[in-house]
Amino acid sequence: MMDDLERVSRGMTVTEDRWESMRSANAARRIHPGNGVRVARLPWGTIVSAAPAALPWAHSWKVRRSGDTGLVAPGRVNGLPARIDDTPLEGDARTGEIPRLRLRTDRFSEAGESWVALRLELEQGRAALSEPLDGDGEWPLTIVQTPTLSPEGGAAEFAGGGSPDKDGVALYPLAVFYRGARTEGFGVLHQIAHFDLNHRFSGGPPPRHFFWAA
Amino acid sequence: MSTDVYNIRAVEWNADAEVLDRARLWPGTGTRVRRHGGAGVTLEALPGGVWKHPWFTAPLWDPAGGRWVARVKPGFVNGLDPVVPGAGEDGEDARLLDRPDIVLGGFRHVGAAADDPAPRFFHLLGVPDARGRTWRGLPPRTLRASDLILRTARAALQGNVEVVDATGTSGTIAQYRVGLDTTRVDQVGVRARIGVTARWVPPPPPSVAERMLGIFRDETEDVTPICTVYLLAPERTDDAPDANWAAFVRHHLFWNLRHAPRNLRPPEPPAPIILFTGLAGGIGDAIGNQILANINDLSDRVFNALNNTTNEGRYWT
Numbered sequence: 001m002m003d004d005l006e007r008v009s010r011g012m013t014v015t016e017d018r019w020e021s022m023r024s025a026n027a028a029r030r031i032h033p034g035n036g037v038r039v040a041r042l043p044w045g046t047i048v049s050a051a052p053a054a055l056p057w058a059h060s061w062k063v064r065r066s067g068d069t070g071l072v073a074p075g076r077v078n079g080l081p082a083r084i085d086d087t088p089l090e091g092d093a094r095t096g097e098i099p100r101l102r103l104r105t106d107r108f109s110e111a112g113e114s115w116v117a118l119r120l121e122l123e124q125g126r127a128a129l130s131e132p133l134d135g136d137g138e139w140p141l142t143i144v145q146t147p148t149l150s151p152e153g154g155a156a157e158f159a160g161g162g163s164p165d166k167d168g169v170a171l172y173p174l175a176v177f178y179r180g181a182r183t184e185g186f187g188v189l190h191q192i193a194h195f196d197l198n199h200r201f202s203g204g205p206p207p208r209h210f211f212w213a214a
Numbered sequence: 215m216s217t218d219v220y221n222i223r224a225v226e227w228n229a230d231a232e233v234l235d236r237a238r239l240w241p242g243t244g245t246r247v248r249r250h251g252g253a254g255v256t257l258e259a260l261p262g263g264v265w266k267h268p269w270f271t272a273p274l275w276d277p278a279g280g281r282w283v284a285r286v287k288p289g290f291v292n293g294l295d296p297v298v299p300g301a302g303e304d305g306e307d308a309r310l311l312d313r314p315d316i317v318l319g320g321f322r323h324v325g326a327a328a329d330d331p332a333p334r335f336f337h338l339l340g341v342p343d344a345r346g347r348t349w350r351g352l353p354p355r356t357l358r359a360s361d362l363i364l365r366t367a368r369a370a371l372q373g374n375v376e377v378v379d380a381t382g383t384s385g386t387i388a389q390y391r392v393g394l395d396t397t398r399v400d401q402v403g404v405r406a407r408i409g410v411t412a413r414w415v416p417p418p419p420p421s422v423a424e425r426m427l428g429i430f431r432d433e434t435e436d437v438t439p440i441c442t443v444y445l446l447a448p449e450r451t452d453d454a455p456d457a458n459w460a461a462f463v464r465h466h467l468f469w470n471l472r473h474a475p476r477n478l479r480p481p482e483p484p485a486p487i488i489l490f491t492g493l494a495g496g497i498g499d500a501i502g503n504q505i506l507a508n509i510n511d512l513s514d515r516v517f518n519a520l521n522n523t524t525n526e527g528r529y530w531t
Contacts, residue, residue, distance in 0.1 A: 005231040010224045028252050029237050032457055034276045035285065036259030037245075040460040041448050050245070050259040115293070128317070147292050161292060161474020161527075173293035178311045190311065192290045192470050195531075211472070211529045 039129065061193040063116050063175035065186060068099035070116060072143050072174065076214070077131045077197045082118060082141040090141070101143055103177075105186060108146040114177040119151075120145045120199065120209065122168035127201045149173055162208030165201070171207035172197070219517050253277045254457075267468045271362060271441045272489040273461035276315065282455055283315035284362065284443060286408065291529075296364060296406035309502045310408065318443055321358035321455060322413035330413065333464075335369040339446060345481040358455055362440040364467065364529075368475040369394040370432035371525045394525065398434035406473065414439055436527040437474065439466040475527040 005025050007016060031048065033039040040047040060075035073091040075079060081088050085101035101116065108114040113149050119142045123130060129140060151166035163170040172193070179187025195213040202208050239255045241247045248256045254277055268289035276283050288295050295310040301317070302308035325332045325341065332341045339350035348354050372395040396508040417433060444462040472485045 005229060005234060008227050009225045012224065014222050014227075022234075024252055025234050028249070028254065029234060030254035030457075031238065031239060032250075032256045032277050033250070034246075034256040034258030035272050037257050038460055038462075039257075040446075041458045049256065062531060073326050106483065161472045161530075163293075173290070175292075176293075176311075180312065187309075190288050190290075190295075192293060194469065213469070 022081050040115050057194075058133045059194045061118075061174045061191075063189060063191060065103060065189055068103045068105075070145070071098065072101060072116065075118075075174075077118070077120065077141055077199050077211075078197075078202065080129060080131065080141055082143055083139050084143045086139060088180070101145060103145055103186065105184065107147050108177070108179065112179045112181060113147070114186070115146050115149060115171070115173045116175045116177075117144055117146050117149065118142075118172040118174055118193075118197075119146075119172045120172065122201060124133075127203070129199050129201075143174070144171075146171060162202060162210045164207055165207040168201075172209075172211050235415065241301065250277050266352045267465075268470050269440050269465065269467045271443065271463050271465065273318065273443050273445075273463060274315075275457045275461075277457065279317075280319040280456075282443075282445065282459075282461065284318055285313060285315060286310060286362070286440070288313075289467070291364070291366065291406035291473050292471075294405055296408050298408045303448050309349065316362070316408065316410060318360045318410060320410065321360050321445065322412040324357040324359045335462075336444065336446060341446070354450045356449070356451050357444060358447075359413070359442050359444045361411050361442050363409050363411060363414050364406055364438050364440050364471075365409050365435045366437075366529075367398045367404060367435050367474050368527050369396045369399055369428050369525055370434045371395070372432065395432075395434070408440070433526070436475070438471075438529050441465045441467065469531040471529045471531060473527055473529050 006021065008018070012018075029048070031039055036050055038049045040049070058073065060073060062073035064071045072082075072084065072089055076082070081090060083089065084101050087097070087099035089099060120129065121138065121140050122128075122134065123126055123137070125138065132138065132140070149171050150164050151169040151171055152164070163172055174193045175191045177186045177189055179185055197211045197214045200210045202210060239247055239257060239287035242489075246258045246260055248258070250256065252531050258278070266287055268287060270287040272282050272285050274285065275281075297307045297309055298314050298316055299307050302312070308314035322330070323346070324336075328344070331344055336357050337343055340348050341357045342348050342354050342357040346354075372393055373381065390517060414437065416437075442464045444464065446453070447453075447459050447461045
């Protein structure tokens with residue numbers, strides 16, 4: 001092989017080249033700790049340890065992608081469930097079908113981000129999240145894909161720690177696709193939300209929606 | 215320099231060569247090997263597609279740069295990933311989503327300060343306790359550490375003394391005003407940033423006297439610790455950490471965060487009281503207003519102390 005050490009025979013001379021090749025081979029085999037590995041060099045030897053694999057966790061709002069389809073694990077806000085296209089994340093009550101989010105590669109910001117976000121809409125004139133007073137009204141919690149966390153479009157202002165408000169509508173990030181400078185594909189998915197949420201609206205000024213883990 | 219030829223038996227040479235060949239590292243299940251030519255080999259555990267918490271930190275030895283670096287799994291503050299100042303190309307800021315190498319430095323000597331003792335975990339590995347003793351007589355080893363912190367700039371409350379000539383006379387009135395200092399926010403913005411420091415200690419809370427007298431200086435950033443990276447030497451040494459040291463991480467932050475300062479806008483202090491008496495050709499006004507200036511000062515100080523001494527922000531999950 002490329003860096004196999006030379007084998008010698010009786011009578012061959014220990015030249016500087018042969019000695020240096022032995023020293024170089026020794027240095028080339030030195031082990032450095034990389035990701036998930038610890039190398040402990042002790043006077044009596046070297047111990048190499050690898051990090052144990054973490055356990056998987058099926059938490060609320062967990063987002064998964066397959067092709068251009070997204071799945072979102074059920075989660076609740078103030079005890080209310082969320083929906084995709086009017087189908088609960090837990091599945092349709094009659095058919096049991098799990099809703100899917102249609103993902104699009106053209107819904108990315110210039111910085112290469114696209115959020116899977118919870119869209120919350122307060123009923124007009126109300127400051128608290130609730131089911132529609134009218135049984136046929138729009139459900140207040142839906143899952144959307146958005147290139148911005150501002151309901152008005154453009155950059156979101158989070159100086160107040162709360163999500164910005166536009167006519168009672170707010171966006172809360174559940175996960176983000178990040179593809180950097182590339183212009184194709186979805187990039188890497190990063191989960192942001194892990195717990196059910198509590199919500200409260202503040203009229204400000206400026207008006208904001210506060211979320212915290214339930 | 216000697217020109218004598220070493221007489222090494224061929225069987226001994228070949229035996230050493232066999233040992234070195236067996237020491238060559240190959241990737242097995244769940245691992246990956248990267249070779250650096252004559253500088254060694256990096257062995258990595260492959261990610262298993264399983265869940266690690268946000269802000270999970272992995273220290274690495276960078277053989278090319280000859281330094282310790284950290285890689286932090288992206289976490290989010292207000293839905294946005296923090297920036298790492300100077301970690302990008304050409305020293306620019308890098309986003310945490312771009313997985314930059316965060317250079318570790320400024321390592322403190324753990325155990326040197328009375329309020330920074332070595333955790334018992336390391337005492338069992340040979341780090342001396344406060345009395346300089348090692349566990350079961352193990353050879354002493356040096357322990358150093360560095361803290362990764364999360365910083366978010368915010369406006370700071372600032373008390374200003376405003377000198378006003380309110381009466382048109384030669385008299386002056388000094389008023390104490392509360393305002394917001396946005397210098398730091400203007401410099402770096404409100405997006406969270408990751409920093410490295412030898413040791414992060416939370417600032418002490420202001421005393422009641424400092425609050426009442428208005429001499430407390432509000433902070434311009436809210437800081438929360440991410441983790442502490444410990445580096446354990448193979449023996450006692452004063453040298454800087456190198457590839458022979460072992461790295462351990464103690465995490466302090468496990469979840470994504472929201473952040474908000476206490477106030478978005480300056481608090482509204484009460485309007486100052488001004489007395490117009492018209493007495494003594496206007497001189498009475500000056501006297502009266504100077505008296506009221508003291509009262510207004512005290513009113514502003516009490517208002518500041520009771521309501522808005524600081525614009526301290528909060529992180530929450």
